[in-house]
Amino acid sequence: MTEDRDIITENISELRSRVAAAAARAGKDPSDIRIVAVTKTVEPERIKTAFRCGITDFGENRVQELVKKADILDVECKWHMIGHLQTNKVKYIIDKVCLIHSLDSIELANEINRRAEKAGRVIDVLVQVNVAGESTKYGIEPASALDFVKEVSRMGNIRIKGLMTIAPLVPDPEEVRWVFRGLRQLLIDIGKENIDNVSMKYLSMGMSNDFEVAIEEGANIIRPGTVIFGKRGG
Numbered sequence: 001m002t003e004d005r006d007i008i009t010e011n012i013s014e015l016r017s018r019v020a021a022a023a024a025r026a027g028k029d030p031s032d033i034r035i036v037a038v039t040k041t042v043e044p045e046r047i048k049t050a051f052r053c054g055i056t057d058f059g060e061n062r063v064q065e066l067v068k069k070a071d072i073l074d075v076e077c078k079w080h081m082i083g084h085l086q087t088n089k090v091k092y093i094i095d096k097v098c099l100i101h102s103l104d105s106i107e108l109a110n111e112i113n114r115r116a117e118k119a120g121r122v123i124d125v126l127v128q129v130n131v132a133g134e135s136t137k138y139g140i141e142p143a144s145a146l147d148f149v150k151e152v153s154r155m156g157n158i159r160i161k162g163l164m165t166i167a168p169l170v171p172d173p174e175e176v177r178w179v180f181r182g183l184r185q186l187l188i189d190i191g192k193e194n195i196d197n198v199s200m201k202y203l204s205m206g207m208s209n210d211f212e213v214a215i216e217e218g219a220n221i222i223r224p225g226t227v228i229f230g231k232r233g234g
């Protein structure tokens, strides 16, 4: 598997230069952009290769996969839950994740809060916002986001750290620049409210297809998968 290892290593190095170039265009330091490598369907050995290249943050959208990988990988990975989370599965990940990107309902917030309290933890979360208004996507509507954040801010074992969105998959990422810009504006607007227990620090946006545009629009967490590990299921 040496060849595969070389490909991943090369992919990460290319990703880093592209991130650095986009960060420069945004007037930022590349180290301000946190790369969460998305490992869905990726085998643990290949995740380890990415870890050896200095990637420490990994994202999964399925509870079962996250739990399995967090348990078998013997390296110090930080795990991010990036996909829709069912309330009855919160208990499995509560002691394994460093950040949940996909808070999308009050019921889910209540359950995270309850489980976090039991585990003696405070869980960092991002609110997923459906900026593009796609009916197939989860997320809070932009117009409801402020009220949602206020309500969750009263929960003692959850700390909101920012916002996340998934842009529609389009051939030209320029077409979704407005989505990223919209999320950034929302972050600024909510930040101005100075809500107790809430910090509007992280903007999680941008995947393999569109991370450069996302960084230009203010992303400081990106979630690339394919550009690191190659096409899934192929």
Ligand SMILES: *Cc1c(COP(=O)(O)O)cnc(C)c1O
Pocket: 038, 040, 061, 082, 083, 166, 207, 208, 209, 223, 224, 225, 226, 227
């Ligand atoms: C799959 C996935 C990604 C990564 O997508 P790529 O196109 O492989 O980079 C990022 N974010 C979420 C929420 C995902 O489900």
